[in-house]
Amino acid sequence: MATEKMEFQTEVRDMLNLMINSLYSNKEIFLRELVSNAADALDKRRFLSLSNSSLLPVGTQLRIDISVNKEGKRLIVEDNGIGMNKEDLINCLGTIARSGTKNFIKNLKDADKSSVDLIGQFGVGFYSVFMVAKKVEVLTLKAGETQGYLWSSEGTGDFEISEAPLDKVGTKITLYLKDDEDADDFASEWKIKDIVQKYSGFVSYGIYFHPEATKNDKGELEEKPEERLNDKTALWRQSEKEVTEEQYKDFYNVISHEADEPAAWSHSHAEGSQEFWSLVYIPSKAPFNIWHNDALHGLKLYVKKVFIMDDCKDLLPPWLRFVRGVVDSEDLPLNVSREILQNNKIITNIRKHVIKKVLDALQNMADKDVAKYNAWWRELGMVLKEGFYMNWEHLDELKKLLRFESTKTEGDALVSLDEYVKRMPEGQKEIYYLVGDKNAIKSNPMLEAFKAKGYEVLLMSDGIDEFMMSSLTEFGDKKFHDISRGDVDFEKTEEEKKAEEENKGIFKGLCENLQKVLDENIKEVRVSSRLKDSPCCLVTSEDAMSAQMERMMKAMGQKNLPKSKRILEINPTHPICEMLKKKAEANEDLGDWPKALYGQALLAEGSPLPNPAEYVAAITKLLTASVK
Numbered sequence: 001m002a003t004e005k006m007e008f009q010t011e012v013r014d015m016l017n018l019m020i021n022s023l024y025s026n027k028e029i030f031l032r033e034l035v036s037n038a039a040d041a042l043d044k045r046r047f048l049s050l051s052n053s054s055l056l057p058v059g060t061q062l063r064i065d066i067s068v069n070k071e072g073k074r075l076i077v078e079d080n081g082i083g084m085n086k087e088d089l090i091n092c093l094g095t096i097a098r099s100g101t102k103n104f105i106k107n108l109k110d111a112d113k114s115s116v117d118l119i120g121q122f123g124v125g126f127y128s129v130f131m132v133a134k135k136v137e138v139l140t141l142k143a144g145e146t147q148g149y150l151w152s153s154e155g156t157g158d159f160e161i162s163e164a165p166l167d168k169v170g171t172k173i174t175l176y177l178k179d180d181e182d183a184d185d186f187a188s189e190w191k192i193k194d195i196v197q198k199y200s201g202f203v204s205y206g207i208y209f210h211p212e213a214t215k216n217d218k219g220e221l222e223e224k225p226e227e228r229l230n231d232k233t234a235l236w237r238q239s240e241k242e243v244t245e246e247q248y249k250d251f252y253n254v255i256s257h258e259a260d261e262p263a264a265w266s267h268s269h270a271e272g273s274q275e276f277w278s279l280v281y282i283p284s285k286a287p288f289n290i291w292h293n294d295a296l297h298g299l300k301l302y303v304k305k306v307f308i309m310d311d312c313k314d315l316l317p318p319w320l321r322f323v324r325g326v327v328d329s330e331d332l333p334l335n336v337s338r339e340i341l342q343n344n345k346i347i348t349n350i351r352k353h354v355i356k357k358v359l360d361a362l363q364n365m366a367d368k369d370v371a372k373y374n375a376w377w378r379e380l381g382m383v384l385k386e387g388f389y390m391n392w393e394h395l396d397e398l399k400k401l402l403r404f405e406s407t408k409t410e411g412d413a414l415v416s417l418d419e420y421v422k423r424m425p426e427g428q429k430e431i432y433y434l435v436g437d438k439n440a441i442k443s444n445p446m447l448e449a450f451k452a453k454g455y456e457v458l459l460m461s462d463g464i465d466e467f468m469m470s471s472l473t474e475f476g477d478k479k480f481h482d483i484s485r486g487d488v489d490f491e492k493t494e495e496e497k498k499a500e501e502e503n504k505g506i507f508k509g510l511c512e513n514l515q516k517v518l519d520e521n522i523k524e525v526r527v528s529s530r531l532k533d534s535p536c537c538l539v540t541s542e543d544a545m546s547a548q549m550e551r552m553m554k555a556m557g558q559k560n561l562p563k564s565k566r567i568l569e570i571n572p573t574h575p576i577c578e579m580l581k582k583k584a585e586a587n588e589d590l591g592d593w594p595k596a597l598y599g600q601a602l603l604a605e606g607s608p609l610p611n612p613a614e615y616v617a618a619i620t621k622l623l624t625a626s627v628k
């Protein structure tokens with residue numbers, strides 16, 4: 001057969017034109033495409049040989065071989081896969097636009113986007129070779145056939161096919177690299193090795209590199225041994241039973257670059273309408289940049305064992321960004337891009353599965369090893385708490401994973417909501433909590449009456465807690481109640497109720513007097529039923545911003561916050577209040593007492609004093625008077 005010249009299909013031609021003139025910076029992906037095509041061809045040959053053993057003689061090692069010729073600027077990728085006959089060559093590498101190509105062209109026409117972006121988005125399989133090659137030759141013999149062919153093209157309007165005497169089944173692709181600098185790189189040994197290891201390290205067939213022969217001292221050409229480039233097993237593709245604990249841990253160290261052991265992991269293989277593998281790890285320590293805005297999401301995405309991207313944000317919500325691991329899909333196209341992933345059904349499905357696996361693994365750890373889980377919680381619980389903020393999914397699972405310090409926990413112990421509810425004394429109807437400064441929260445006067453009643457109060461001092469509690473309103477049939485807000489609604493005995501009513505009357509004068517002096521900062525002064533040992537405390541009215549939130553907003557640079565006045569509650573049984581009541585009744589001036597009390601209340605809850613000098617002066621005067 002003489003050489004036949006054929007024209008590329010119009011769509012293919014448009015695209016090739018783009019490739020040839022491409023400014024796309026990530027040109028190296030062409031090699032990923034070639035190696036994946038070779039691996040597919042090997043898969044096909046192996047598969048067909050199952051029903052026709054003559055297609056794969058016993059002892060044949062299915063493999064991919066890569067070599068370079070630096071001087072001649074050539075790169076050669078060879079496989080002994082299924083191969084192509086004349087019809088395949090015409091169809092696959094010339095006239096029929098592949099699905100990727102079609103989308104590519106369609107988007108090119110629809111949108112006025114730069115072609116550079118589109119190459120990244122759709123990739124274009126085999127044709128991407130024309131980003132780096134000025135001419136390409138494909139020598140190929142199809143398994144089960146006897147006639148081999150040579151396909152060649154310069155990527156312009158047409159391609160040529162001629163018969164070629166071949167006796168080895170498979171495909172050999174030779175790229176004649178362009179004369180520019182970029183292309184020079186692709187004839188260099190280190191660059192090729194680097195790219196193959198990056199994208200194709202887990203491909204199931206051996207990928208071998210054949211270093212160029214070099215001249216020795218005597219000027220003779222010396223052959224060098226071939227080198228295998230991919231020796232990593234795709235652990236995630238093995239069944240759980242085949243993998244030892246050691247292997248799981250080692251693999252974690254490899255992919256996470258962490259030296260310690262993971263706290264837990266989950267390995268699964270989903271089959272059905274979609275097939276994918278996932279191996280996800282929960283680190284025991286917070287990754288170093290977990291609080292940076294650009295913190296990495298730790299999942300790597302593979303498609304058919306071929307590396308696609310690190311840091312795949314679409315596979316996990318931000319509140320699971322500490323998870324490390326691998327997802328490998330059988331169904332996604334190789335050329336997925338971050339843009340395409342965003343609304344992709346396959347990804348949505350995998351994401352659901354992965355989230356469930358991670359939450360299950362955490363729950364499992366919490367059930368099996370309390371100390372380990374508590375230690376983990378102290379490291380990373382804060383990230384998980386973000387799951388409550390602006391999110392309405394998985395709340396039930398997340399609630400079960402929450403842990404808190406409380407008025408009843410000691411040492412390293414933490415309490416879960418389940419335990420809290422179980423140990424609620426009779427009569428307690430709600431889950432009580434207090435948010436405040438870490439150093440002051442345990443001695444906050446507001447806790448006094450709860451402690452006296454035997455009611456446990458959850459103590460929250462993480463920056464995120466206030467935000468979390470805005471979405472966390474109940475657990476089962478129990479509502480959460482912020483004890484620094486509004487009234488305390490304990491069950492009260494008739495006697496207690498009567499005493500409270502009486503106190504309101506008795507202390508009315510004092511309350512009014514205090515209110516006059518403190519009006520600038522205080523909305524109301526009232527008699528408290530939550531204090532036992534302290535003279536007073538500050539509470540927030542039901543609808544106002546809490547002290548903790550106000551401090552946080554200020555720290556975040558929020559200026560012009562409306563001044564939220566709080567309520568000062570006084571303890572009717574405290575000697576100071578008794579004494580002040582008498583002064584008020586006798587119409588005596590309260591002197592420095594109101595300022596001192598207000599300052600005390602602020603300090604007790606860990607809030608800063610608006611005017612420390614004034615407070616110190618007031619206290620000094622009172623102390624001085626006491627020694628006279």
Ligand SMILES: Nc1ncnc2c1ncn2[C@@H]1O[C@H](COP(=O)(O)OP(=O)(O)OP(=O)(O)O)[C@@H](O)[C@H]1O
Pocket residue numbers: 033037038041079081082083084092093098100124125126127171333334335
């Ligand atoms: N090394 C090879 N051996 C056998 N057939 C090949 C080889 N390389 C390419 N082909 C054939 O050429 C076709 C086109 O390849 P191309 O890379 O353009 O697209 P694809 O692999 O089908 O799709 P995609 O790249 O989007 O996964 C392949 O589907 C395959 O049939």
